[in-house]
Amino acid sequence: MAEKLIEVRNLVKHFPVYSRGILLKKQVGEVHAVDDVSFDIYKNETLGLVGESGCGKTTTAKLILNLEVPDSGEILYHGEDVTKVFMSGTTEQRLALRRKMQLVFQNPYGSLDPRMTVYDIVSEPFRIHGHLPKSKWDDRVYELLDMVGLEEYHAERYPHEFSGGQRQRICIARALAVEPDFIIADEPISSLDVSIRAQILNLLGDLQKRVGLTYLYISHDLSSVRQISHRVAVMYLGKIVEFADTDELFDRPIHPYTQALISAIPIPDPKKKMNRIVLPGEVPSPINPPKGCRFNPRCTCTESSCRIEEPKLVDIGKGHLVACNETYLSKFA
Numbered sequence: 001m002a003e004k005l006i007e008v009r010n011l012v013k014h015f016p017v018y019s020r021g022i023l024l025k026k027q028v029g030e031v032h033a034v035d036d037v038s039f040d041i042y043k044n045e046t047l048g049l050v051g052e053s054g055c056g057k058t059t060t061a062k063l064i065l066n067l068e069v070p071d072s073g074e075i076l077y078h079g080e081d082v083t084k085v086f087m088s089g090t091t092e093q094r095l096a097l098r099r100k101m102q103l104v105f106q107n108p109y110g111s112l113d114p115r116m117t118v119y120d121i122v123s124e125p126f127r128i129h130g131h132l133p134k135s136k137w138d139d140r141v142y143e144l145l146d147m148v149g150l151e152e153y154h155a156e157r158y159p160h161e162f163s164g165g166q167r168q169r170i171c172i173a174r175a176l177a178v179e180p181d182f183i184i185a186d187e188p189i190s191s192l193d194v195s196i197r198a199q200i201l202n203l204l205g206d207l208q209k210r211v212g213l214t215y216l217y218i219s220h221d222l223s224s225v226r227q228i229s230h231r232v233a234v235m236y237l238g239k240i241v242e243f244a245d246t247d248e249l250f251d252r253p254i255h256p257y258t259q260a261l262i263s264a265i266p267i268p269d270p271k272k273k274m275n276r277i278v279l280p281g282e283v284p285s286p287i288n289p290p291k292g293c294r295f296n297p298r299c300t301c302t303e304s305s306c307r308i309e310e311p312k313l314v315d316i317g318k319g320h321l322v323a324c325n326e327t328y329l330s331k332f333a
Contacts, residue, residue, distance in 0.1 A: 002042040005182060005214050006064065011037040011073035013063055017287055029287045033059040035238040037073075041182070044208065046215040048229030048246065050222060050261065052283060056238040057218045061184045064216070065101055077101065077182070095129055099178040106187040108167035112159040118145070118170055119155040125177040144173040147210075148203060165196035172203065176211070184216045189224060197221075201228050222265050226250050234258045237286060237294040243313065244320040254322045254332055256299050293325070301328045 014030040034056045041047045049057050062068040064075050066086040075082040077100065085097050105111035112121060122141045126132045132140060142152045148169040159167055168188060175183055185204065189197040201224055207213055219225050225232060225246070232249045234242040234257065242255040253259045260277040267274055279298045284290050290297050296306040303325050313321040316332055 002045065004040050005043045005078065006041040006216070007074070007076040007079075008037060008039050008060075008064065009074040009076070011060065011063055011075065012071045013059055013068060014071055031286045032238050032289050033286060034063065034070075035289075037235075037238070037240055039233055039240065039243065041214060041216060043181075043214055044212055045230040046204075046208065046217050046228055048225040048232040049216060049218045049235060050220060050225055050232060051235035052220065054283065054286065055235040056286075057235055058186055060235075061103070061186055061216060061218060065103055065184065067103075099129055099131065100180050101182045102175040102178065102180040102184070104168075104171050104175050104183060104185045104188050107191050108164060108171050109159075109191070111171055112167060114159055117156055117158055118150075121159075121170060122155070122173050122177055125174065129178055131178065140177070144176055147176065147207065148173045149199075163196070164192045165199060168192060168200055169203065172207070176207070180213070182214045182216070184218065186218045187220070188217075190219070190221065197224065204228060222250075222261060234261065237284065237289055239294055239323065240313065240321075241295065241323045242321065245318070248318055248320055252320070252332075254316065254320070254329070255295075255324055256301055257295050293323075301325075303327060 011034055013034040014032055016027045017029040017031060018025040019028045037056070037060060039047065049060065051057055059068060063070050064082070066082055070083060077097065082097065085093050116124075119141055122144055123137050126137050126140070141155055145152065145154060150166065150169055150173070154162075159170070162170065188204075189200050192200065204215065205228060208215065215228075217225065217228055229246050232244065232246050233240050234249075234255065236257050242249065242253070242258045249258065250262060253262050260279050263275060263277040281298045284294065284297060290307075292308050293299070293302070293306040293311050296302045299306070306325055311323040311325060313323045314329060315321055316329060322329060
C-alpha cells in the first residue's frame, strides 16, 4: 500500500451571507461550500476532483493549503495537522509546510505580476523562504525553466511577451522553486487553447515521474481528468457523491450525476451519436441546499427516502464509493 501524503477528514466550510444595510448588517444564511468531505491522496498519485462550477472544488483546495480556515474537520500532511501548524506554529514551521504544498492557479494571465521579469517571478520564492543561497539562484532559475520547457533567455522577459501555454509553464516553474511534494493544479488548462492543453498535461505527467510529485488535479474537463488522474472524486453541491479509480469510474459510472457528467464528454467523431443525459432543473442554491440527498431534485432515480436521509458513501467493490439510495445501488451489486 502506498504511503498517504494528504488525509482530509470530515472537512466543513460555510461562508456567512449578510443582508445589506447602511449601518448594520445581519447574517441571514450560510453558503454550504464544503460539507463533510473526506478523502486520501497517496504519494506520487494524481487525484482528480471534478464537478460543475460552484460545487466546492476550489474551496476544498484552499482549505487544504490553509488559504481558507475550515470550520471543522482535519487536514493532515504526513500525519501532521495542517490547520494547527498555521494557527499556532512558528514562522519557520509555517514556511516549511508552505514549501511542501504549492498551487498552480487557473489563470496564468492573472497570476503573474506584469511588472516582474520571469527571473524575478521564479526567484521570488528563494527570497521569501531563504532555503537557497543567493549564489545559486541563477543556476536554479535556469534549471527550473529547462524543466518546464523554456529557454534561459526567457528569464529576462516579461509575462506579456509569452503565450498562454508559456505563462502556465512559468507558473509551474514558480511552484517547483520551493521543491514541493504536493501541488494543487486548479483547472490549469481551462484558459488555454485546445492545442496547448495536451502539452501542459504531458508536462505535469513528466514532472511527476521526474521529481516524484503528488497532485490534486481540479477540473470540469473530464477528458483531461481521465488522461492524468489515477483516481477521481466527483463533487456535487459541497459533497463527494462518487469516488473510484479512473478507469473504473469512467467505464462504470454509478451515480446518476456522474453518468450525466460523463455523457457530456465530446466525442471526436461527427458520425457517432452522443447519448447525452440532460439533467432537469438547475443546481440548487448552496445557501439553502435540499434536505436529504442534495441531488434529489434533479435525479430520475429518486425515492421518498432520498428527500429525508442523506446517503453515505458506500463501497460497492474495488474501492468504488457511491452515495446513493440502497435500492438503486442494489442494481450494481
